[in-house]
Structure formats: structure tokens, C-alpha cells
Amino acid sequence: MKICSTIGELNEALKDRKDRVVGFVPTMGALHRGHISLVNESISNSDITVVSIFVNPTQFNNPEDLSKYPRDIEGDSRLLEAAGADIVFVPGANEIYPGGIDFSGPIPRSVGSARHVDLNGLDRYGEGPRRPGHFEGVVEVVSRLFDIVKPQIAFFGEKDFQQLAIIKHFTKELGYKIEIKGCPTFREDDGLAMSSRNLLLEPQKRRAAPLIYKSLIEAAQIARSAPHPPITPPELADITTKKIDSSPELKTEYAEIINSLTLQPAESWDEEAITLCVAVYAGKVRLIDNIKLR
Numbered sequence: 586m587k588i589c590s591t592i593g594e595l596n597e598a599l600k601d602r603k604d605r606v607v608g609f610v611p612t613m614g615a616l617h618r619g620h621i622s623l624v625n626e627s628i629s630n631s632d633i634t635v636v637s638i639f640v641n642p643t644q645f646n647n648p649e650d651l652s653k654y655p656r657d658i659e660g661d662s663r664l665l666e667a668a669g670a671d672i673v674f675v676p677g678a679n680e681i682y683p684g685g686i687d688f689s690g691p692i693p694r695s696v697g698s699a700r701h702v703d704l705n706g707l708d709r710y711g712e713g714p715r716r717p718g719h720f721e722g723v724v725e726v727v728s729r730l731f732d733i734v735k736p737q738i739a740f741f742g743e744k745d746f747q748q749l750a751i752i753k754h755f756t757k758e759l760g761y762k763i764e765i766k767g768c769p770t771f772r773e774d775d776g777l778a779m780s781s782r783n784l785l786l787e788p789q790k791r792r793a794a795p796l797i798y799k800s801l802i803e804a805a806q807i808a809r810s811a812p813h814p815p816i817t818p819p820e821l822a823d824i825t826t827k828k829i830d831s832s833p834e835l836k837t838e839y840a841e842i843i844n845s846l847t848l849q850p851a852e853s854w855d856e857e858a859i860t861l862c863v864a865v866y867a868g869k870v871r872l873i874d875n876i877k878l879r
């Protein structure tokens with residue numbers, strides 16, 4: 586496995602790529618089995634697997650979240666080597682943002698040519714209004730990484746449901762010929778969705794956190810009841826919030842039931858595909874999760 590920290594080194598490592606399929610797994614490190622499942626998926630679907638590790642400042646709207654974000658390059662490299670990744674790209678910020686990053690505003694912004702993509706309302710609900718600037722930062726970094734790595738396929742987790750939809754959208758919008766593959770959420774034995782942020786949970790909050798997925802499963806059971814659910818989507822979202830908040834360790838920021846394609850609120854059960862998305866605070870740690878209802 587080659588570890589590259591500059592674009593030059595990466596190009597050198599990829600110089601024999603001709604006619605070979607490059608699979609790409611962008612990450613922010615602090616890797617867990619969920620990331621490794623993306624790497625496995627890439628290994629099965631491509632000839633060369635590149636994993637990037639870059640904690641991207643421009644997607645953090647909260648400076649404390651950025652400074653506390655777990656970092657463990659050595660542990661990550663060991664996991665990736667064991668998983669069979671071919672190349673790990675660990676760039677410095679100057680490789681991704683050659684014009685520098687402006688940290689003076691409420692959210693760090695790249696200096697110079699920012700990429701503007703109309704997100705078509707995909708960021709109107711969920712994470713969008715709660716994390717202003719976040720998705721602009723995601724589009725910025727992922728498109729820059731695509732330009733650098735030039736993969737044919739890229740792999741993202743379905744836990745970040747809205748992120749996945751936005752990445753699929755901008756890939757098309759900006760004309761990239763890259764197949765975006767969504768991969769199922771990996772869970773701990775007690776149901777908690779795997780996330781690098783789980784490492785930051787205090788023990789009591791960690792014990793309470795499985796209630797999030799338990800509440801999502803109960804909501805899915807209600808949403809699938811025949812001949813049709815006894816309550817409306819907004820009522821079910823309210824019930825889910827109350828269930829999660831019944832733990833004193835958890836506080837729901839939002840529970841939203843949305844059309845899985847447009848990401849706009851589902852007002853009735855007639856819509857073709859419907860997903861319940863939640864963001865929950867366990868102390869200072871913010872966890873997100875989702876479940877397909879229909």
C-alpha cells in the first residue's frame with residue numbers, strides 16, 4: 586500500500602492506471618468498519634482502490650467540532666493496509682486548497698475559485714439549515730478530490746443520506762463521468778450507526794444512543810402498517826422525537842420524514858419512496874441516522 590501526501594506522489598502512484606478502473610473512497614479518517622466496508626466494495630468493483638483521508642475544514646460550521654474531530658492516521662493506515670487498499674492519499678490543506686482557507690467567517694471558506702452548484706432544494710431540510718455552509722464545503726472538497734484522483738467509481742455511506750443525494754446531484758450537474766455508489770450503513774451490535782464521532786461519546790451517552798435506531802425501526806413498523814399507517818408522516822416524526830427524547834441523555838435536533846428523491850417533506854404516505862432522517866445530540870456529540878420507511 587502506498588501512502589501519498591502530495592498530488593505529485595499520487596500521480597506517480599497512479600501512473601500505470603491506463604485501462605484500469607480506479608475506485609475511490611473519500612474519508613475524514615478515524616476509520617471504522619463502516620469505512621472498511623466501502624473499501625471492500627471498492628476492491629470488489631475496481632482494479633485500484635484509492636482512499637483519501639482529509640479532515641475538510643470547509644464543511645465544519647462549528648470550530649469545536651473541527652478541532653475535536655478524531656484523528657488517527659497510524660491506526661487508519663494499519664486498517665487500510667489490512668483491508669487491501671492500494672493507495673492512501675493524505676493531503677495537506679494546501680494540496681486541496683492551493684489558494685488557502687479563510688478562517689475569519691462563521692465557516693471556513695476556500696480562497697479563490699469556489700464551486701457553485703445549484704443544489705435544487707436538496708439542502709433545504711435536514712442538515713442544510715442546521716449546518717449552514719456544510720454542503721457547500723462537501724461539494725467543494727469532493728469535487729476537488731474527484732479532479733485530483735479522477736476515479737471511475739466513488740463510494741459513500743448511506744448513513745449520510747442527504748450527503749449521498751447531494752454528491753450524486755453535483756456529480757451529474759458538473760458533468761463528472763463517475764459512478765456514485767451508496768453503501769449500506771454499518772451498525773454496532775446494539776444498532777448504533779457506526780460513526781467516527783461515536784469515539785467521542787461519554788459512556789452514559791453511548792449506552793443511551795442505541796435508542797435512536799430502535800426508534801427508527803419502530804417508526805418503520807408503523808409506516809409499513811397495512812392497509813395504511815394510522816397517522817400522518819409529520820405525526821410519526823413527532824412520535825419519533827418523543828421516543829428518542831424519552832432518554833435524558835439524548836436530545837433530538839430534528840426528525841424529518843422526506844421524499845427520498847427530492848428530499849422535501851412527505852405530507853402523505855402516497856409518495857413513492859420515503860425516508861426518516863434524524864439528528865440527535867448525545868451531550869455535545871451530534872449523531873445522524875436514517876431509515877427507509879417505504
Ligand code: PAF
Pocket residue numbers: 611612613639641644723726727745748
Ligand atoms: O462523509 C465524509 O466523511 C465527508 O463528508 C467526505 C465525503 C469525506 C468529504 O469530506
